[in-house]
Every structure is written in C-alpha cells, then in structure tokens.
Amino acid sequence: KRQQHERIGQRILAETRAFGKLILFGEHFVVYKVPALVGAVAAYTDCECERLPGPGLVVVDNRPAVPDYKVTKAEEADAALRLVFDHFGLDLSKEGFKVTFGGDLCCASGIGASAAQVVSLARALSQTLKRPMSENAINAAGYEGEKGYHGTPSGIDNTAATFGGILKFQRTEGEPIFERKAIAKPMLIVYASTGITSSTTSVVGDVRAKKESDPSWFEALLQKYVALVQKAELALNAGDIAEVGLLMNENHKLCQQLTVSCPELDRLVDAARLAGATGAKMSGTGRGGLMLALTPTPEIQDAVADALKAAGAPQVWKTSFA
Numbered sequence: 003k004r005q006q007h008e009r010i011g012q013r014i015l016a017e018t019r020a021f022g023k024l025i026l027f028g029e030h031f032v033v034y035k036v037p038a039l040v041g042a043v044a045a046y047t048d049c050e051c052e053r054l055p056g057p058g059l060v061v062v063d064n065r066p067a068v069p070d071y072k073v074t075k076a077e078e079a080d081a082a083l084r085l086v087f088d089h090f091g092l093d094l095s096k097e098g099f100k101v102t103f104g105g106d107l108c109c110a111s112g113i114g115a116s117a118a119q120v121v122s123l124a125r126a127l128s129q130t131l132k133r134p135m136s137e138n139a140i141n142a143a144g145y146e147g148e149k150g151y152h153g154t155p156s157g158i159d160n161t162a163a164t165f166g167g168i169l170k171f172q173r174t175e176g177e178p179i180f181e182r183k184a185i186a187k188p189m190l191i192v193y194a195s196t197g198i199t200s201s202t203t204s205v206v207g208d209v210r211a212k213k214e215s216d217p218s219w220f221e222a223l224l225q226k227y228v229a230l231v232q233k234a235e236l237a238l239n240a241g242d243i244a245e246v247g248l249l250m251n252e253n254h255k256l257c258q259q260l261t262v263s264c265p266e267l268d269r270l271v272d273a274a275r276l277a278g279a280t281g282a283k284m285s286g287t288g289r290g291g292l293m294l295a296l297t298p299t300p301e302i303q304d305a306v307a308d309a310l311k312a313a314g315a316p317q318v319w320k321t322s323f324a
C-alpha cells in the first residue's frame with residue numbers, strides 16, 4: 003500500500019515539472035518583440051503543494067543552486083510566487099498553502115530558474131485545486147509570476163519552461179507567437195556559470211534606459227540582430243550546426259555592444275572557442291550569469307567543459323538539446 007502511495011505521489015510530482023532554458027539567440031532583443039530561439043534543458047523544477055489549516059504561505063526550497071542565488075533572489079522569488087497565487091484568485095490572508103520545490107535544475111542566473119519555479123507552482127496549484135488547465139493557461143500563469151522578477155518579461159522563459167524543446171518565440175502586443183523547431187539530431191552543449199548572480203530587473207531596465215537615451219544606436223543593433231536570427235533559423239532548419247555556431251559568436255558580439263556581456267562571460271566564451279566549440283555566447287540576462295557553447299562531438303564537449311573549469315567557471319554542465 004505504501005509503495006503504491008509513493009508511486010502515485012511520484013507521478014503527481016512528475017506532472018508539475020517545468021524545464022530550465024538557455025537562450026540560443028536573442029536575449030534582451032526579444033523584449034522588443036523580435037523573434038528569438040530558445041532551447042529547454044532536460045533539468046527541471048517540480049513542486050509539491052499542500053493546503054494548510056490556517057492562512058499564509060510556507061515555502062520549502064530544496065532546489066539545488068549556485069551559492070548566493072537564493073539569497074540574492076529571495077525577495078523577487080517571494081513576489082513571483084505570490085503573483086501566481088493572485089492569478090489563481092487565492093487570498094493568502096484567508097487560506098494557507100505549503101509549497102515544496104525540488105528537482106534537478108541547478109538555479110543560476112540565465113537558466114530560467116525563476117520561470118521553472120513559477121510554472122511548476124502553477125502546475126501544482128492546478129492539481130491541488132483540482133482545476134484542470136490547458137498548457138497555454140499554465141504558461142499564462144507562469145508569465146504572471148515572471149512579472150515578480152522583472153516588469154516587462156518577454157515570456158520566453160516561462161514558455162520554454164512549460165513546453166520544452168527548441169522554440170522560436172516572439173512577444174507581440176497580444177499573445178506571444180511560438181513554434182517548436184524540430185532538429186535532425188541532438189545538439190551537444192556545455193553551459194557554465196560565471197558564479198555571478200545578476201538581476202534581470204536591473205539589466206533589462208538598464209538596456210531600456212540606454213535604448214531611450216540613444217534610440218538610433220539601439221535600432222541599428224536591433225536590425226543587425228533581426229538579420230542574424232533569420233539566418234540562424236534557416237541554419238537550424240537545415241541542420242547546419244557549424245553555421246549556427248558562427249551565428250552564436252555574432253550574437254555574442256551584439257550582446258557585448260549592448261553592454262550586457264562582461265569580462266567574466268567574455269573570458270569563458272573565448273576559452274570555449276579555443277577548446278574547439280562550434281560557437282559560444284553568453285545566455286540570458288548577462289552581466290554575470292551563464293554562457294553556452296555548442297560542441298560537435300562528445301570528446302570536444304568534454305574538452306570544452308574542462309577548459310571552462312580551467313578558465314575559472316565555478317559550475318559547468320554538459321547536456322544536449324534534443
């Protein structure tokens with residue numbers, strides 16, 4: 003009987019999974035309603051939700067994380083979770099919940115850990131309240147939560163967290179447009195943390211301020227990016243991984259011009275290329291956070307991971323987009 007209960011519990015928990023993501027093309031530009039390409043990673047966050055006898059919110063956070071991440075993000079995470087409860091019409095001053103987050107996604111800026119957390123919460127609430135929801139409705143609830151992390155989320159992170167796979171994503175005035183990209187064979191990747199937890203709120207806000215103070219500078223960069231992501235999509239469709247890699251290098255240059263890269267990211271990107279990566283770039287918010295490298299073979303994937311550790315990356319992960 004106990005084993006049967008445990009199995010049911012595991013299945014229910016598995017249904018709350020939400021994935022981490024890595025942006026292949028278009029961080030920051032995507033906020034301004036141009037297309038981006040994103041890949042979900044296999045690692046996920048899950049959430050167990052219980053009703054409490056009294057009001058309030060108890061959060062148990064068992065997610066693995068890089069040092070500093072949870073402390074730095076504590077306030078934003080609390081705001082994000084409460085926004086999801088609000089979205090469900092739940093008043094935490096009247097009813098109470100205990101939520102326990104787990105899974106194998108290691109939280110670091112850039113991996114979409116915040117989005118994975120709010121999407122897994124939305125899935126868990128849908129179960130606990132016995133309110134079946136479509137995947138689009140789960141995604142919409144995740145989007146509300148993402149607003150706790152910054153005012154103008156593009157929605158790319160929660161969409162990747164909800165649907166997984168490789169997606170082409172575009173924010174619009176209304177609902178976002180996105181589609182699954184099929185790839186001919188798995189793409190091996192390495193991603194590494196700079197060890198610096200950055201704030202999406204402040205970096206996105208700073209890019210906006212720069213755009214407003216010099217609109218023509220921003221517009222020129224945006225147009226270069228749009229031409230680049232069109233080529234990237236064609237290369238991905240054609241399975242031309244070498245071209246995808248070269249275009250990732252170009253996207254990194256645009257991130258440098260946008261001032262969202264930093265010396266720590268640049269150093270890791272250079273080290274990955276020297277060790278044989280097909281292409282490498284920062285991924286996500288930047289000014290810390292993560293970088294991503296595309297690697298052609300398992301041997302080169304190992305060599306790039308070693309080179310990144312040698313270049314000072316405190317955490318390095320090997321995985322693939324499938």
Ligand code: MEV
Pocket residue numbers: 025028029030031032033112114154155156157158159202206286287
């Ligand atoms: C963060 O993962 C990606 C950004 O483009 C912000 C967003 O899209 O909401 C920096």
